[in-house]
Amino acid sequence: MGGAHAFRPAEHIRKRSDYTRIYDSGSKNHGRLMTVFVQASERPHARLGIAATRKLGPAVDRNRAKRRVRELFRHHKPDAGLDIVVVPRRELLDAPFASLEAEFRVLVERRGPRGAPRAPRHGRSSRPRAHSGV
């Protein structure tokens, strides 16, 4: 029943190779609370990966950051096939949830401004894949 806000295993990014691919050829946007990598994919649904490094804090803080980011993804899930990797910053831990939602929306959709979902730096052309939401 609850499918709209669910977060299924298929929506996790798990493989190391997926992460490196998104780091290399996805678009990258910095915010005050987090950094977001976005890359388009062939899948019918979006996927999420979280990279909480030890720099963020001890295990309690890292787990809390991941839970809040997952919650963001559940409530603001893009309908298109996008691979998203979020790198949380320390400021994310104490920020109000509403400010997280605002920043997450902006960072995910900002991938547009400098052209379609495309690797800005590595120029390895991924063909323009019309996405309505920009």
Add this chain to the structure above:
RNA sequence: GCAGCCGGCCGGAUGACCGCCGCUGCCGGUAACCGCGGGCAACCGCGAAGUGCCGGCAGGGGAGGAAAGUCCGAACUCCGCAGAGCAGUGCGCCGGGUAACACCCGGGCGGGGCAACCCGACGGAAAGUGGCACAGAAAAUAUACCGCCCGCCUUCGCCCUCGGCUCUCUGAGCCUCGGGCUUCGGCGGGGCAAGCCCAUGACAGGGGGCGCGCGCACGGAGCCGAGGGCUCCCGCGAGCGGCCCCCCUCUCAGGGUUUACCCCGCCGCAGCGCGGAGCCCGGAGGGCGGAGCGCGAAGGUGGGUAAGGGUGAAAUGGUGCGGUAAGAGCGCACCGCGCCGCUGGCAACAGCGGUGGCAGGCCAAACCCCGCACGGAGCAAGACCAAAUAGGGAGGCGAUUGGCGCCUCGGCGUCGCAAGACGCCGGGGACGGCCAGGGAGGGCGGCUCGCCCAAGGCUUCCGGGUAGGUUGCUCGAUCCCGUCAGCAAUGACGGGGCUAGAGGAAUGGUCAUCCCGCCGAAGCGCGCGGGCCGCAAGGCCCGCGUGCGAAGGCGGACAGAAUUCGGCUUACAGGCCGACUGCGGCG
């Protein structure tokens, strides 16, 4: 009531919406490898299997006391291993508990606290090696040194001078007072190379603070003296000294301080007695006096001694009496220590008695010795399944000719004592080692021709094995309750329960209400002090402290399982329960 001490426990609650991960049941969809059968084959059917996977619904479960640090100990897994030892590491009072431990319990000993109680790496220093700065005679050998005592040897000044005495009298000798020289020692003052400190204010003095140290000292006066020490006074139930910081004299300074060295001044030391002969005077007798003797001092030397020696973190048992030439556990008493015996205790150890005569400093978290334990790695251990790509092995298909190279055998030649090496010729063999030819096949193409690529080909199987997946993975030295044994740790028995299993890693997100703590105006209560009124009881006002206190605000810790247990260590807001100790109050 306050302060303390020990043990145990909890570690926010409830609800709403949206979610996550296992398990169980039901419902819907749906495979594959593989096996069997059929078919020329593509493939089909059956089994595997309605399993696994995907989705839905329902039920039930889902972080900790430290999950942390990874400091110990184990289980488990793989590797290694005849046995024993060495090395290395860890542990170290005794007894018990345990699967094991560096953990726990009980006891002993030592230390701290008024006490409850707390703390302790707590074997061995006559097995050996080594270290102990500075100071000090000496830092481990009980010797040397200083000193004390005994014996022996040598020596016991010089110059000037007041005064005196004697004589053989412009002089000589002797005694005495004072001074000087020389040598040594002590005390005081001054100078100053150099070092250090100081405008961030030195130094000195005074006051205050803090911690550490010593403890009847500090200060004052005197005495003995070889080293070095002793006595008295003041003070006295507590202080004193050193270091550091702050303040004041003080915005005062080219100054202060220490040691070495130099100079100056002061003090101290440098024989006395008896005495035959002799000489002189003489009444007795007296004076001088060589040698000698005794005592004393200085130096040297031979011995005795371990009492004492400013030091130091530490000094060779302590105190007292006797004893001695001086001394000494040399003797005695007490204390300490070692050994032996008895008693109590399983033991560590304790008590008592006897005995020895001191038997030898500290450091083993210095090397080490003794006793005990330990094979190594770690769930990224290990096991199973197994893409793509590359590579390995075996087979099949296709072309299989020549040359070079390779292997082997034979002959000849050169070198060599030989073994053998090198070269040439010939026979045989293998080969995807190289080159050329050949061309199965492939590409362009509807087909042929043609062109291009081309033995680094196509294909089957096998083994290792990467990504990935499955497993190991949660029923266990398990948890709860009770009984029994035990002082306890713990164990035995009985009953009951199943209590997270993720894997880029779940156990939550957002909000509401409540709970707890802190702040908190007005107001109220209590205590203390002051003022006013009142004869008094008391009342009023002011100030301070304290308790209760609405709305509201702030806060609710430390921290997230990763193979699993037993410990240790570290972090932690707030709260609850119980035992005990000290002090105060009331009865």
Add this chain to the structure above:
RNA sequence: GUCCCCGUCGUCCAGAGGCCCAGGACGCGGCCCUUUCAAGGCUGAAACACGGGUUCGAAUCCCGUCGGGGACG
């Protein structure tokens, strides 16, 4: 997760029970030299990660924290 290693001036090192209130080089401050700068000379400031313990005495030896780095078919 499992297992190792290391912490000394601002930086890189030395020191290995007392000679160390810790030494050297570079860097930093001041003075001298120079017309000036550099070089050179003189000089100064500056550190034992933290907390306990052993010892007469600890940067050094032991224990525990904290921080940093590394390895993992």
